[in-house]
Amino acid sequence: MDRFLSLAAALLQPLLLLAAAPLLAGLVRRIKARLQNRRGAPLLTPYRDLRKLFGKEAVVARTASPLFRAAPYVVFAATLLAAAALPVFSTVLPGARIADAIALIGLLGLARFMLVLAGLDAGTPFGGMGAAREMLVTSFAEPALLLVIFTLAMTTHTTNLAGMADATLGGTTVLRPSYLFALAALLMVGVAECGRIPVDNPATHLELTMIHEGMLLEYSGRHLALMDWAAQLKLLLFAMLTVDLFLPWGLATRADPLALLLALPLLALKLALLAALLAVSETVLAKMRVFRVPGYLTLAFLLALLGLLSHVILEAAL
Amino acid sequence: MMWIVLAVFTPLLGVPLLALLPRARVAGWVNLGLSALSLAGALGLAAQVLMHGTLAAHGFRVDAFNVYLVVLTAFVGLTTAVFSRPYMHYVHAEEKRVGARGMRLYHSMYQGFLFTMLLALTTDNLGILWVAVEGATLATVLLVSLYRTPAAIEAAWKYFILCGVGIAQALFGTVALYFAAQHVLPAGANGLSWSTLYAIAPQLEPRVMVVAFVFLLVGYGTKVGLVPLHSWLPDAHSEGPTPMSAVLSGLLLNVALYAVVRMKMLTDAALASSATPGLAGHLLMGFGLLTFLTAVISLHRRRDIKRLFSYSSIEHMGLMSFGFGVGGPLATFAALLHMLVHALTKSSIFVTVGHATHIARTQRIERIRGLIRTQPAVGWGLLLGVAAIAGFPPFGIFTSEFLLLAATMQAWPWLTPLLVLGLVVACAGLFRSAQPMVFGAAPPGQYPVRANMLPVALHLALVLLLGIAIPAALAHWLDQATRLITGSGLL
Amino acid sequence: MSLAALPLLDQAVLVLAAMALFSAFALLAQSRLLAAIHVFAWQGLLVAAVAALMGAASGDVNLYVSAAITLALKVLLIPWMLHRLLRRLALERQADPLAHPALTLLAAAAIVVFADWVAAPVAQFEHSATRNVIAISLAVVLLGLLMMVVRRQALAQVLGFMAMENGLLLAAVASTHGMPLVVELGVAFDVLVAMVLFGVFFLQIKDSIDSLDVDRLSQLSASIEQDEEPEPRP
Numbered sequence A: 001m002d003r004f005l006s007l008a009a010a011l012l013q014p015l016l017l018l019a020a021a022p023l024l025a026g027l028v029r030r031i032k033a034r035l036q037n038r039r040g041a042p043l044l045t046p047y048r049d050l051r052k053l054f055g056k057e058a059v060v061a062r063t064a065s066p067l068f069r070a071a072p073y074v075v076f077a078a079t080l081l082a083a084a085a086l087p088v089f090s091t092v093l094p095g096a097r098i099a100d101a102i103a104l105i106g107l108l109g110l111a112r113f114m115l116v117l118a119g120l121d122a123g124t125p126f127g128g129m130g131a132a133r134e135m136l137v138t139s140f141a142e143p144a145l146l147l148v149i150f151t152l153a154m155t156t157h158t159t160n161l162a163g164m165a166d167a168t169l170g171g172t173t174v175l176r177p178s179y180l181f182a183l184a185a186l187l188m189v190g191v192a193e194c195g196r197i198p199v200d201n202p203a204t205h206l207e208l209t210m211i212h213e214g215m216l217l218e219y220s221g222r223h224l225a226l227m228d229w230a231a232q233l234k235l236l237l238f239a240m241l242t243v244d245l246f247l248p249w250g251l252a253t254r255a256d257p258l259a260l261l262l263a264l265p266l267l268a269l270k271l272a273l274l275a276a277l278l279a280v281s282e283t284v285l286a287k288m289r290v291f292r293v294p295g296y297l298t299l300a301f302l303l304a305l306l307g308l309l310s311h312v313i314l315e316a317a318l
Numbered sequence B: 001m002m003w004i005v006l007a008v009f010t011p012l013l014g015v016p017l018l019a020l021l022p023r024a025r026v027a028g029w030v031n032l033g034l035s036a037l038s039l040a041g042a043l044g045l046a047a048q049v050l051m052h053g054t055l056a057a058h059g060f061r062v063d064a065f066n067v068y069l070v071v072l073t074a075f076v077g078l079t080t081a082v083f084s085r086p087y088m089h090y091v092h093a094e095e096k097r098v099g100a101r102g103m104r105l106y107h108s109m110y111q112g113f114l115f116t117m118l119l120a121l122t123t124d125n126l127g128i129l130w131v132a133v134e135g136a137t138l139a140t141v142l143l144v145s146l147y148r149t150p151a152a153i154e155a156a157w158k159y160f161i162l163c164g165v166g167i168a169q170a171l172f173g174t175v176a177l178y179f180a181a182q183h184v185l186p187a188g189a190n191g192l193s194w195s196t197l198y199a200i201a202p203q204l205e206p207r208v209m210v211v212a213f214v215f216l217l218v219g220y221g222t223k224v225g226l227v228p229l230h231s232w233l234p235d236a237h238s239e240g241p242t243p244m245s246a247v248l249s250g251l252l253l254n255v256a257l258y259a260v261v262r263m264k265m266l267t268d269a270a271l272a273s274s275a276t277p278g279l280a281g282h283l284l285m286g287f288g289l290l291t292f293l294t295a296v297i298s299l300h301r302r303r304d305i306k307r308l309f310s311y312s313s314i315e316h317m318g319l320m321s322f323g324f325g326v327g328g329p330l331a332t333f334a335a336l337l338h339m340l341v342h343a344l345t346k347s348s349i350f351v352t353v354g355h356a357t358h359i360a361r362t363q364r365i366e367r368i369r370g371l372i373r374t375q376p377a378v379g380w381g382l383l384l385g386v387a388a389i390a391g392f393p394p395f396g397i398f399t400s401e402f403l404l405l406a407a408t409m410q411a412w413p414w415l416t417p418l419l420v421l422g423l424v425v426a427c428a429g430l431f432r433s434a435q436p437m438v439f440g441a442a443p444p445g446q447y448p449v450r451a452n453m454l455p456v457a458l459h460l461a462l463v464l465l466l467g468i469a470i471p472a473a474l475a476h477w478l479d480q481a482t483r484l485i486t487g488s489g490l491l
Numbered sequence C: 001m002s003l004a005a006l007p008l009l010d011q012a013v014l015v016l017a018a019m020a021l022f023s024a025f026a027l028l029a030q031s032r033l034l035a036a037i038h039v040f041a042w043q044g045l046l047v048a049a050v051a052a053l054m055g056a057a058s059g060d061v062n063l064y065v066s067a068a069i070t071l072a073l074k075v076l077l078i079p080w081m082l083h084r085l086l087r088r089l090a091l092e093r094q095a096d097p098l099a100h101p102a103l104t105l106l107a108a109a110a111i112v113v114f115a116d117w118v119a120a121p122v123a124q125f126e127h128s129a130t131r132n133v134i135a136i137s138l139a140v141v142l143l144g145l146l147m148m149v150v151r152r153q154a155l156a157q158v159l160g161f162m163a164m165e166n167g168l169l170l171a172a173v174a175s176t177h178g179m180p181l182v183v184e185l186g187v188a189f190d191v192l193v194a195m196v197l198f199g200v201f202f203l204q205i206k207d208s209i210d211s212l213d214v215d216r217l218s219q220l221s222a223s224i225e226q227d228e229e230p231e232p233r234p
Helices: A002-035 A045-055 A065-084 A094-098 A100-119 A125-156 A161-168 A177-193 A212-216 A222-248 A258-285 A290-316 B001-021 B026-052 B064-094 B099-121 B126-144 B150-182 B192-205 B207-222 B232-238 B242-271 B279-299 B306-327 B328-360 B376-389 B394-412 B413-439 B454-468 B472-486 C008-029 C033-058 C061-088 C099-121 C129-150 C154-176 C181-209 C217-223
Strands: B055-057 B060-062
Touching: A002 A045, A002 A065, A002 A094, A002 A222, A002 A258, A002 B472, A045 A222, A045 B472, A065 A094, A065 A100, A065 A161, A065 A222, A094 A161, A100 A161, A100 A212, A100 A222, A125 A161, A125 A177, A125 A212, A125 A290, A161 A222, A161 B001, A177 A222, A177 A290, A177 B150, A177 C008, A212 A222, A212 C008, A222 A258, A290 C008, A290 C129, B001 B026, B001 B099, B026 B055, B026 B060, B026 B064, B026 B099, B026 C008, B060 B064, B060 B099, B064 B099, B064 B328, B064 B454, B064 B472, B099 B126, B099 B242, B126 B150, B126 B232, B126 B242, B126 C181, B150 B192, B150 B207, B150 B232, B150 B242, B150 C129, B150 C154, B150 C181, B150 C217, B192 B242, B207 B242, B207 B306, B207 C099, B232 B242, B232 B306, B242 B279, B242 B306, B242 B328, B242 B472, B279 B306, B279 B413, B306 B328, B306 B394, B306 B413, B328 B376, B328 B394, B328 B454, B328 B472, B376 B394, B376 B413, B394 B413, B394 B454, B394 B472, C008 C033, C008 C099, C008 C129, C008 C154, C033 C154, C061 C154, C061 C181, C099 C129, C129 C154, C154 C181
Parallel strands: none
Antiparallel strands: B055 B060
16 A cells, blocks of 8 residues: 555656646746736646647747757656656655756756757857857856755765755754755755846846747747746756755655645645745846856855855864 | 053053143153153163062063063163154154144154053063054054155055954964963963963963964064065055154064064973974074065165165064074074164164154155265264164174074074075175265255254164173073073073 | 754854854955945844854853944944945945956855864864854954955955954854953954044045055055155155
8 A cells, every 4th residue: 555655656746746837937927926016917827828839830940950859858858857856745755766966957957958959959149149148057056056965965964855855854953054055055046047037037038138038939839838848847846956955844754645645735835935935036136137147156156165164164073 | 560550551641641732842852751751660670570580460470581671662762752852843843744633643652652562561461462562553553654645654554454464363373372271271260361371381282372373473473574474564664754663663573573482482382292392483483584584685775765774674573583483592592682682773773764864855765875974973873873783793783693693503504504694695785775875975955954863872882782791680681581481591 | 963962052153153154255255335344244243143142052241241342343333434434435336346256255265164274173172062163263364364355445455354353253252252351352442443543544545545446555566666756755
């Protein structure tokens, strides 16, 4: 029974994430609209958009290579695989064994690599510009993300996400300076990776400053739908990562139906809070100029580095 | 105790008094009178120590090591005050470079500076020592910028920032020292009292003491003018009023070095049984030698007369640090004597230089010419001063340098040629600049100024006396101090 | 011993100390003077909070005094004086960007590692949980030093100087539960006088070179040591 349950939950996890991803994007948009005194689109709009796009014909530029067609599937699959590894309800499910943080970063890297290639492939100036900027952001953001993982790994002695969550759940509540820095760094990197304000603006194609949307300009129909969905999934993925690493309370540590059921509303609450936080910060902050982005990401890197240093200086040597 | 109060706190009384005194002419005399009172106190203190040995009470400690420095400080303070009265009057009333408010500031801070110096020397508490040395910077920094020229402001800023940075390191060292003491002393004992620390020094944790000493050396070493951190010194000396240069060179550097040596005594005792017993001495030697050699090279091709002599001060501070670093009774005795004769000689030189710059109306060496023709007293003063500072035989600096070389010969023979070479190069650099200033053709329209050469004559006579025969009482003190620092006496 | 075994007060001290370290970085990177003054005030508050919390943890009254002095001096008085100077010199909008931000931050990170290395032998002999704050405090001191080296604005240099003082106070608090009262008062007096003097200096520098960019203060290095004519005497 337990075995069946855990298997079912493990299969259910990625599907649930896939289903919830547009909802999170819709929620952020909705809260943002409310904060700006607009009514905003209904919560389910992202689903309708996806359905509409899937129904449309995919137009591909004549200059594009087969890579251009393959990219959306690879990006989507890699992102989904990364999401599948995340512990959503519980830390003891079968998938937990492959939930390695570094593998996760690798999968995200693969997705980004394909996305950038696709952006370049079409040969339009906007695609190339977006690709160049994406690589710029990545070259700063990825080391910072790795540092965050290392900082936590030094405390939990594992790079397995489920193991990390377990370690945090198992210990008593501790104020760790390194965790504070790592959390701040992760939030900043997440904002940059998901192309949100102040690094990028997901809501517009009109600015010359766009990054992510620049690479997608040539896509249409189901390709665009997959790319959009992957992007929404990535946002959810970073939110889940934050929850798993820093706020894992409520996550079931046993494959127990009641615990699993209880984990779900708690998770939803935490995600909603993060969505609200993102919406508030996007409302308060203005998009920064592209040449300021390295400075922003250097700060994230610095925070992660300080997390590492304060672990070594203040915590490890006790 | 009464003498300490008289010596140390008379200048403190002078700070508000002179700040409020409106008449610059009167202030000069009051300044002189207060300095004389302070000297009287210092002499009384010296007599006490001579009769009863070390005095330690109420957070003060006067032993053989600092008592002669107290007398020296008060003495140079007085003679410089004698010189400063007409000099500053000339600057104020004839050159009009300083206003009435500036004069009030000057006199008040002159006494403030003397107070911090005497407090730093007599206090037993290493925290107070730090506060006093930092206070000395604060008291003198506005005097360096007294003339308000851009160069003076730059010099003062550099002085402030560099010494501020340095002195912060010293405070960290003091904290580390206190930390080491707390692990040995029972609760409630004063872990910053030098007497207490010295008594328990062998028990202090060596590794902590190494960290503490390095920070203290960097911190107080900045004030001594040790080389990588010396660049404030020529600027501050050249841009401030000349009496300030005299007391900075003669007193401040000595007091900073005194602080370093006190710390070295503690560190040596703590490290005695560790793997690196001579670490503090080696550090001091290395920095001293580096300072000496750098300054010797910098003595050449100077264009500003006060910068020239401030590099000479750096050179001599390097020598003294080297001497204390070499350790052993002979080198330490030599360094202690050198502190005394250098302070006397250098302040007399700055007094002479003050007059020379008034005669030539510039500090540029190539425009100061023929002093001995225009005003023989100043010319002779400069000539003899330079001869004394360069280490010519009858003067006291020759004695101390000779002793130092002898000690080096014993301990580090292969360093002796380097030192001799440095001294020769320094001598050449000094005379190369001084010879035309004294003997060159006087430019037309150069007139004598009113100069009071009494302090110069007094100082040089003392240096001469010390070169020929050291008085028994002084020799006894220096020997006591040597005994205190190295554990064994020389005589 | 693990972090979890520490009392909550000690954990809070560690967190605050880490935040003080972060504030030193922020001060180093902050180019706008007004914001930098605010960061400095926050740093003072963090240091005061560390002192007060350690006082609460150990019951040492001396530490409360340190905290009170810091609060009065570093959080209220000195930022207020700097603020006034900024207004008086019309520098509110002045920015002083770092010449090489990435290099500076790398150097800063290296300094933290160095500070840890230097402080290790000191921390080794202390058994309290907060001994590692000594390394943090040394890092704050050295970061202040770095700030004085890399900044060209006189006011930013002063902030570096004052940040060093914050670090020193943190060191005294963390390693020895503060210095004896008389020393602490003396240090506070020196800092206050230094601040007043800095104020006087700003006005003098402003008068003399019409800017607070101390790179322009290069008279001595430029003219006197070389063959050029020095400043004519007024």
